Amino acid sequence: MKLERVLIVDPIKGEFTGDIEINNKIISKVTLKGYNDYKYIVMPGFVDVHTHGQKGINVMNASNKDFKIWAENNFAYGVTSFFPSTVSASKEQILNVLMNSKDVGLSIEGIHLEGPFINLEKKGAQNPEYIRNPTIQEIEEIINEQVKLITMAPEIDNFYDVIDYLKEKRVVISLGHSSGGFEHFKRAFQSGVNRITHFSNALTPLHHRNIGGTGSALYLDFYLEMICDGIHLSPEFVDLTYKIKGPDKIILITDSFEGAALEDGYYTLGGLEVTVRDRKAFLADGTIASSTLVFNEGVKNFKSFTNCSLQELAKVSSYNALRNLYIFNKGRIETGYIANLVVLNNNLDLVQTIFEGKRVY
Secondary structure, three states, X not given: OEEEEXXXXXXXXXXXXXXXXXXXXXXXXXXXXXXXXXXXXXXXXXXXXXXXXXXXXXXXXXXXXXXHHHHHHHHHHOEEEEEEEEOOOOHHHHHHHHHHOOOOOOOEOOEEEEOOOOOHHHOOOOOHHHOOOOOHHHHHHHOOOOEEEEEEOOOOOOHHHHHHHHHHOOOEEEEOOOOOOHHHHHHHHHXXXXXXXXXXXXXXXOOOOOOHHHHHHHHOOOXXXXXXXXXXXXXXXXXXXXXHHOHHHEEEEXXXXXXXXXXXXXXXXXXXXXXXXXXXXXXXXXXXXXEOOOXXXXXXHHHHHHOOOHHHHHHHXXXXXXXXXXXXXXXXXXXXXEOOEEEEOOOOOEEEEEEOOEXXX
């Protein structure tokens, strides 16, 4: 396969016109041509590290076939790598998700456990019935080679009893659903934890006498997940975060659930009833519950909210997420990398998705 006369957007080398050659699954040659015009924009395939489902598929009860359908559906939104994300649940339910998602292949890179080891005070749309403190015994029982990412609150009991084991297993720890203040986040950061889940939702707010979880995330060198649907975060807040942190520390996510890409109506999340109305998903008490965002729309929103460069957009939509999770053979348009690519028009509408060297959308 050859993509000719395109604007190539690499997160490291930047933007240039040229041609891309693909053999088997690999980018075999990238040639700078200096064309005066180009047909399309080519960027690394998008990466969603935090998603609970879409189009009626719920991660907590998805079958092996559902996970395959989910992966295939994702190609319509430019997603070539994703991490199905659980919610707070029983040990048995978590193990069931791990069993059903095993050996699916395709674009599933691993599993993200969002909870159950979080703070009840900041549960958000997590089911309080299942929220608990971690123990080494349970961590050893649920952590296998599929689990690549876990969201935990740094102030809960036993947090520091389990993080060394998680790091030994190369499970990345993300701080979230937390009532912790600066000292909690500082200690966790100094202990090697370097990312924040869906910033700044379910964190303590910024205050001038205690900068809280929100201020800590901005002040310390954390990676920040961000849901750019215009609901979880205002455009101004997204732009403010971009101006403070820069493009190297932001990771776009959807935090989508089974109601994403479907009509308004009633759905479930972790055993809780969720209403979707005018794109907003919420519980009966008004709490925002996950999102209906699809990834390529989040990418367009981030560009609109921040006026970032395309090179920066390639970082926040792909490169940063992969590097943070120790995946080094994807996320660039460079010789030797896996050929996971998106082809876009000048409005950033998705034209094609290429997965492992094949057009899949």
